[in-house]
Amino acid sequence: MIRLIIAEHLTLLREGIAALFEQEEDIEIIGSCENWLETIRLSRVAAFDLLLIGTSVYSLEMYRQIKRKQPQVKILLFPSDNLNTININSIINDVIVLPNNVDSNMLLTSIRISSYWGSTSLEHHYLPVSTWTEKSSCYGLEIEEALILFLLTQGASNYSISRYMFLSERAVKNRLTAIYKKLSVKSRTKAVIKAIRENLIPS
Numbered sequence: 001m002i003r004l005i006i007a008e009h010l011t012l013l014r015e016g017i018a019a020l021f022e023q024e025e026d027i028e029i030i031g032s033c034e035n036w037l038e039t040i041r042l043s044r045v046a047a048f049d050l051l052l053i054g055t056s057v058y059s060l061e062m063y064r065q066i067k068r069k070q071p072q073v074k075i076l077l078f079p080s081d082n083l084n085t086i087n088i089n090s091i092i093n094d095v096i097v098l099p100n101n102v103d104s105n106m107l108l109t110s111i112r113i114s115s116y117w118g119s120t121s122l123e124h125h126y127l128p129v130s131t132w133t134e135k136s137s138c139y140g141l142e143i144e145e146a147l148i149l150f151l152l153t154q155g156a157s158n159y160s161i162s163r164y165m166f167l168s169e170r171a172v173k174n175r176l177t178a179i180y181k182k183l184s185v186k187s188r189t190k191a192v193i194k195a196i197r198e199n200l201i202p203s
Contacts, residue, residue: 002111003047006032007039008054008080017052020104026166027111036062044069050111054080063095074114078102106143112166113147139182139200148175150201153192 004027008014014032021027030048033039036057043051043066051066051073058077066073078098096114098107141149144165151161158172165172176188185191195201 002027003030003049004028004111005030005039005042005046005048005051006053007034007036007051007057008032009034009056010054010080013054013080017107020107024108033057040065043073048073050114051075052111053077056080076110076114078107109144109147109165141179141182141200145175145179145182146200148172149179149191149195152176152188153195153201 004021006014006017006029008017011034014034018029018032021029030046031042033042034057036059039051039053039057040062048070049072053075055077057080063075066075074096076096076098079102096110098110102110148161148165158169158176161167162169162172167175176191180186180191183191183194185194
């Protein structure tokens with residue numbers, strides 16, 4: 001179960017995101033906050049795994065206080081305001097920044113991947129999702145396909161990928177076929193080599 005706190009000052013957006021997660025059996029909403037002060041207070045008394053926070057609420061001081069109390073918590077930053085209004089120096093490396101075109105499927109996938117990352121035999125990495133959409137866009141890779149490609153480079157089997165992505169193994173095979181076609185390769189090994197050589201994945 002992924003225990004989640006939502007922080008966003010726009011009530012409609014905050015409630016809409018919460019409603020999206022109500023249908024997901026593996027996600028539990030611990031609480032929702034409309035400003036950074038409420039977020040810090042809740043983080044001090046609640047046990048949770050992930051903070052989904054809008055750019056309108058995020059601040060470096062809030063990040064520091066939350067990480068000081070609960071260093072294991074992962075933070076996803078989504079664009080409730082223009083990302084250009086955020087001081088880039090306040091975005092620490094382990095904050096996962098979602099792109100401006102994030103949709104509900106991308107959001108759910110990002111939450112699941114980032115929450116379960118490091119709980120398996122694969123080496124731990126943080127997932128700066130926005131870098132995939134930028135570097136992989138020339139091949140037309142969707143965010144889900146880019147995540148799968150990254151897992152391939154880490155040596156993940158189809159079974160492991162299916163667990164991370166909450167997909168059936170058949171669905172993973174179908175995604176791989178689409179990835180190979182977009183990259184103009186015919187095998188797993190060639191896809192991995194191309195991804196690394198052309199910097200299609202975060203290093």
